[in-house]
Amino acid sequence: MLMSLYLPISGSANNILLLFGLGGAVGFLSGLFGVGGGFLMTPLLIMAGIPSTVAAASDSNQIVAASTSGTYAHYRLGNVDFKMGLFLLVGGVVGGTLGVQLIKVLRAMGNADFVIKITYVVMLGVIGSYMFVESLQSMRQKVPEARPAGPSRPSVYTRLIQALPWQIKFEKSGVTLSALLPLILGTFVGVLAAIMGVGGGFIMVPVMVYLLRMPMHVVVGTSLFQILFTCINVTFMQSISNHTVDLVLALILLLGSTVGAQFGARVSRRLKGDHLKILLASIVLIVMVQMLVGLIWPPHLLLGYKGGH
Amino acid sequence: MGAGVKGWPGSTTAWGLALLMVLCLAGSVQAESVTLQVIPPVVEISSFYQGCEVTVTGTLPAGHQAVLEVVGPFRQEHLMRKGRRGMLWMNVGEVTVSGAPSLYLVQASAANLLAGSSPWGFRALIQHLTLAGQVQEKEKAEFQEQFLELKKSERLYAASPQGLKISPAGNGRLKVTGKFWLPAKVKPDTYKVCLTAVLKGQAVDRQCTALPIQMVGFPALIMSLAYQHSAIYGIIAIVIAILTGGIMGYLFKGGGGH
Numbered sequence: 001m002l003m004s005l006y007l008p009i010s011g012s013a014n015n016i017l018l019l020f021g022l023g024g025a026v027g028f029l030s031g032l033f034g035v036g037g038g039f040l041m042t043p044l045l046i047m048a049g050i051p052s053t054v055a056a057a058s059d060s061n062q063i064v065a066a067s068t069s070g071t072y073a074h075y076r077l078g079n080v081d082f083k084m085g086l087f088l089l090v091g092g093v094v095g096g097t098l099g100v101q102l103i104k105v106l107r108a109m110g111n112a113d114f115v116i117k118i119t120y121v122v123m124l125g126v127i128g129s130y131m132f133v134e135s136l137q138s139m140r141q142k143v144p145e146a147r148p149a150g151p152s153r154p155s156v157y158t159r160l161i162q163a164l165p166w167q168i169k170f171e172k173s174g175v176t177l178s179a180l181l182p183l184i185l186g187t188f189v190g191v192l193a194a195i196m197g198v199g200g201g202f203i204m205v206p207v208m209v210y211l212l213r214m215p216m217h218v219v220v221g222t223s224l225f226q227i228l229f230t231c232i233n234v235t236f237m238q239s240i241s242n243h244t245v246d247l248v249l250a251l252i253l254l255l256g257s258t259v260g261a262q263f264g265a266r267v268s269r270r271l272k273g274d275h276l277k278i279l280l281a282s283i284v285l286i287v288m289v290q291m292l293v294g295l296i297w298p299p300h301l302l303l304g305y306k307g308g309h
Numbered sequence: 310m311g312a313g314v315k316g317w318p319g320s321t322t323a324w325g326l327a328l329l330m331v332l333c334l335a336g337s338v339q340a341e342s343v344t345l346q347v348i349p350p351v352v353e354i355s356s357f358y359q360g361c362e363v364t365v366t367g368t369l370p371a372g373h374q375a376v377l378e379v380v381g382p383f384r385q386e387h388l389m390r391k392g393r394r395g396m397l398w399m400n401v402g403e404v405t406v407s408g409a410p411s412l413y414l415v416q417a418s419a420a421n422l423l424a425g426s427s428p429w430g431f432r433a434l435i436q437h438l439t440l441a442g443q444v445q446e447k448e449k450a451e452f453q454e455q456f457l458e459l460k461k462s463e464r465l466y467a468a469s470p471q472g473l474k475i476s477p478a479g480n481g482r483l484k485v486t487g488k489f490w491l492p493a494k495v496k497p498d499t500y501k502v503c504l505t506a507v508l509k510g511q512a513v514d515r516q517c518t519a520l521p522i523q524m525v526g527f528p529a530l531i532m533s534l535a536y537q538h539s540a541i542y543g544i545i546a547i548v549i550a551i552l553t554g555g556i557m558g559y560l561f562k563g564g565g566g567h
Contacts, residue, residue: 004359008528009535013493014360059548068554073561119400165315232547243535247546248527253448254550258557285542295397303455306387306403 009246010054010228013119019047021064023256028255030066030201031073033220033269033280038063038231039124039202039287050249051305057238058246058253060231065254066261067228073265074221081172081218084208085225087182088189092142092200092230095190103195117295119195124288127206131256131281135274157211173214173222185211186226193230202284211276216273338490343516345504352491352522360493363462367485367504368478375473377484378486379520381412381465381500390443390452402443406456409438412465412500413563414489416472422507423470429505430468431457436535464492497524511541 004013020070022044035164038059045055074080165176185207193200201223208219239245267274321439334371345367352361369375385407415430416422423430435453444452460466467489485504503517524532534542 006354006356006358008354008524008526008531011496012496037452057530061550064547064550065554068551069558070554072555072558112429136512183323224376225322234549235547235550236540236543239535239546243539245511245535245543245546247531247542250546250550254553255557258554262347262561295399297398298393299391299398301455301459302391303388303404303452303459304391304400306389 003113005248005252007050007054007249008283009058009244010050011250012049012051014048014050014249019249019252020047020256023253024260025255025256026201027069027257028264028267029283030224031259031261031266032065032268033081033201033205033264033276037066037201039120040283043287043288043290045249050246053242054246055241057235058233060238061245061247061250062253062257063227063231064273065255066236066257067224067231068260070224070261070265071228073262074224075127075308077217077221077265077269078172079217079221080225081169081170081214081222082178082225084170084173084182084212084214085222087179087230088186088204088226091137091186091188092190092193092226093233094183094295095187095192096194096230096233097190098187099194102191116195117150117291119192119293121295123192123203123286124284124291127203128208128281128288129285131206131277132285135278135281139278140272147184170214173212173215173218177212179207182212200230202280205280216276220268220276248274320494329439342507343504343506345502345512345516345518347502347518347520349453350520353525354497354522354528356528358493358528360495361491363489363491363502363520365487365489365502365504368506369475369483369485369506371477371481372508373474373483373484373513374422375483376422376505376507376512377416377473377485377487377489378429378503378505379412379414379489379491379500381410381495382498382504383408385409386456388456404440404442404444404452407441407515408438408461409456410497411498412491413460414467416469416487416489418471418473419483420470423468425427427510428512430470431466434466451513464490465494490519493521495522497522 003015003017005016005019006013022041022223025043025159026041029040030037036058041062042052042055043058043253045059046052071080087141103116161181164180166179167176168179169176189200189203189207192203204223204226208214208223209216214222271279345365348366349361363379365377385405388404388406388407389400390402390404390498391398399553410436413431413434415423417429420428423432425432435457438453440449440452440456444463455564457466470487472489473487476484476486486556492528500520500522501517502520503515505512506514519521523529535546
């Protein structure tokens with residue numbers, strides 16, 4: 001059967017078409033929503049028989065390709081805010097470094113695994129539910145309600161971010177914010193991304209939409225730009241520390257994902273922002289439920305290899 | 310413990326005595342010797358390796374039964390045990406298993422050879438497993454079974470009680486034929502294939518041969534790069550990913566644009 005290929009780092013033989021298909025499907029979502037897809041790809045690879053550590057590390061490698069392709073596609077569409085992306089990236093690198101140290105402490109305490117899974121369930125649950133409800137309300141509100149006369153009172157959050165120092169205008173996003181805000185939020189997302197072992201796009205996108213108030217189509221391109229550099233760092237660190245990057249696996253996935261990302265970017269232009277958000281919210285909630293069931297349902301075996309998720 | 314599961318750590322003396330007994334019981338070793346041939350003699354893991362069927366042929370003295378064992382190197386396995394905390398299942402402690410081979414495939418010419426207190430098969434293997442770490446004495450039997458189930462789920466442990474075929478070979482001897490499947494998960498190393506002649510439930514002779522499994526070609530190159538030149542490997546992985554992403558993006562631009 002020539003459709004099977006031996007993956008040396010993974011130490012298993014897998015169907016090429018299956019892996020290519022997984023890459024294509026996740027790449028499509030990556031281009032569509034501007035998420036790296038790590039939160040979907042890693043569980044799917046584990047289900048396909050790839051060891052979890054190899055799945056996570058190789059996934060980072062393929063996200064580099066999908067993000068390059070996606071960033072390039074969105075750059076040509078004028079959807080990348082490089083200024084905002086750089087601030088988020090600096091924060092993300094600082095947060096990622098802090099997150100790695102936090103994981104070391106948790107492992108020494110003996111229950112990092114539980115913290116990682118609970119973080120996944122809570123983050124996915126909160127973000128998915130909020131996006132879903134908000135998008136649904138927005139879609140149902142076909143006719144805008146008549147607003148009361150006179151200027152509306154800004155929210156506490158708006159007043160807070162306006163009061164922060166070092167206000168900068170981000171022309172591409174059309175917002176004026178304190179430079180501290182993307183730095184702090186980038187750090188927060190970086191910490192979570194390190195704990196959860198993903199690029200962080202599915203956290204970054206809602207952060208950009210709801211906290212940085214960037215337009216959805218700029219959010220997608222800018223998120224991919226930030227994810228690209230985060231995953232370059234993760235790929236290198238995994239290669240030299242854990243030897244868990246399977247280049248052959250990553251190559252198959254990235255071929256599928258780069259093709260999928262292009263289709264995703266095309267489809268994203270045809271969908272409204274609310275449609276994109278409700279689709280992403282649904283996927284996030286499905287993954288959250290799957291993880292929660294995995295935590296509650298009694299496992300088939302009471303023993304597993306050390307190093308697995 | 311008889312002739313089964315040869316090579317268990319800590320049992321060298323016992324094994325030596327057992328072997329001596331076997332030789333004494335056998336009487337004329339020359340007359341009852343076992344022959345063994347393994348095809349292929351070396352298993353190569355190349356790019357399209359997806360496991361491999363290995364054929365074992367041999368001869369036995371007439372009137373004997375046979376047991377075939379394929380045994381991998383012995384290593385300590387570091388595992389995590391799962392437990393329930395509140396509503397949630399999670400890893401709750403490390404369990405170290407010693408005395409377990411990385412691969413154990415066993416076949417016999419009759420089902421009763423692997424049953425009961427037989428020196429071959431999983432019951433014999435389980436007696437040599439030592440568990441340490443966060444496992445209580447009363448839980449050890451349960452977790453030994455769990456360990457077996459884990460390995461069986463990966464096809465690294467398998468038993469086929471009637472997998473060996475015996476037929477007359479002339480000259481008062483029997484021909485033994487068996488086939489076993491080496492799973493794709495098997496690691497490159499030197500494995501041992503042993504054929505034991507059994508008379509009235511006792512081992513009377515045993516012949517073993519080495520079965521090397523080695524990585525060749527592209528997989529070997531990747532492993533060498535990943536472990537011996539990891540920084541270069543990481544950079545190559547990143548550069549290939551960026552180039553592929555860029556090229557695909559460029560190709561799609563030319564193929565219809567946005």
